[in-house]
Amino acid sequence: MKIAIIGGGNIGSSLALALRDKHEVKVTSKSEKTASLLREKGLTVSSNRNAISWAEVVIISVKPFQFPDILRENSDLFNDKVIVSTMAGLTRKFLMKSTGGKEVFRAMPNLGITIRRSLTALAGCGGHAKSVEEIFSAVGKTFWIDERSFDAWTALAGSGPGIVAELVDSLMLGGVKSGLPASLSLTAAIEVMETTVELLKNEKPHTLRDKVSTPGGTTIQAISVLEERGVGGAIMRAIYEASIRSKEISRELECSISEDTPRK
Ligand SMILES: NC(=O)C1=CN([C@@H]2O[C@H](COP(=O)(O)OP(=O)(O)OC[C@H]3O[C@@H](n4cnc5c(N)ncnc54)[C@H](O)[C@@H]3O)[C@@H](O)[C@H]2O)C=CC1
Numbered sequence: 381m382k383i384a385i386i387g388g389g390n391i392g393s394s395l396a397l398a399l400r401d402k403h404e405v406k407v408t409s410k411s412e413k414t415a416s417l418l419r420e421k422g423l424t425v426s427s428n429r430n431a432i433s434w435a436e437v438v439i440i441s442v443k444p445f446q447f448p449d450i451l452r453e454n455s456d457l458f459n460d461k462v463i464v465s466t467m468a469g470l471t472r473k474f475l476m477k478s479t480g481g482k483e484v485f486r487a488m489p490n491l492g493i494t495i496r497r498s499l500t501a502l503a504g505c506g507g508h509a510k511s512v513e514e515i516f517s518a519v520g521k522t523f524w525i526d527e528r529s530f531d532a533w534t535a536l537a538g539s540g541p542g543i544v545a546e547l548v549d550s551l552m553l554g555g556v557k558s559g560l561p562a563s564l565s566l567t568a569a570i571e572v573m574e575t576t577v578e579l580l581k582n583e584k585p586h587t588l589r590d591k592v593s594t595p596g597g598t599t600i601q602a603i604s605v606l607e608e609r610g611v612g613g614a615i616m617r618a619i620y621e622a623s624i625r626s627k628e629i630s631r632e633l634e635c636s637i638s639e640d641t642p643r644k
């Protein structure tokens with residue numbers, strides 16, 4: 381397949397590197413510095429117009445607020461293309477209306493894509509669904525989900541690595557506060573995370589927690605503080621608020637794309 385990747389950042393460059401052996405790939409970038417880094421990795425970098433007009437499949441991987449520029453400058457080129465968006469929030473309905481693409485899919489990967497361990501939700505339909513699945517299977521696991529679940533998926537699986545990194549940082553600081561040197565504390569926090577993940581493949585979180593918690597011991601002391609401070613509720617709320625933010629992004633962009641944006 382001829383694949384154009386618009387925006388060679390974290391997501392776009394990882395896709396380009398994973399796909400280039402089996403497909404023809406052109407990647408684009410706004411920044412010259414990023415463009416030369418992409419070239420150094422052996423990728424073919426071109427202009428947006430060149431890449432879009434050449435490709436069968438156009439993967440749009442810029443930040444949502446950068447999308448209006450892409451539309452303004454290229455809206456005449458999308459009508460015979462299969463469009464795949466990795467952008468948070470933007471709905472298929474909005475993408476279909478704004479690009480006029482032949483087939484429109486959404487994909488929501490996560491940062492695991494940089495080590496080919498993404499969890500990618502896919503939504504959309506059409507003759508190219510298998511090709512879209514093949515593209516994202518090259519960078520990890522794929523799940524076709526109802527588009528109505530995309531905001532929740534974006535919050536949990538998409539933002540998840542950032543949220544878990546924040547938790548690991550807090551664990552590390554807790555170790556330091558209790559007297560561990562910072563580097564040892566960070567190593568312990570990461571290892572604990574890894575071990576726990578392995579254990580959770582075979583048992584439910586509450587079963588694991590109950591096994592660790594000796595009556596009157598240290599673990600229940602820690603857990604009682606988390607309960608008192610509402611940490612579980614705060615994390616649930618954080619995911620929920622992220623999903624609400626995902627819904628807002630599309631509404632904001634629909635408003636910001638002015639009436640005079642050229643359409644095909
Ligand atoms: N970073 C993450 O963990 C995830 C990001 N996403 C979504 O994927 C999209 C990309 O995210 P990242 O790769 O992290 O962003 P990024 O900022 O690393 O990459 C965006 C790239 O687009 C380029 N760009 C901006 N305007 C352009 C234009 N007019 N023409 C050509 N290139 C242009 C920038 O130079 C940059 O290299 C976002 O919409 C985000 O919502 C989805 C899942 C996870």
Ligand SMILES: O=C(O)[C@@H]1CCC=N1
Nearest residue numbers: 468534535538539540
């Ligand atoms: O923070 C964001 O908006 C994007 C979507 C999921 C991960 N990063």
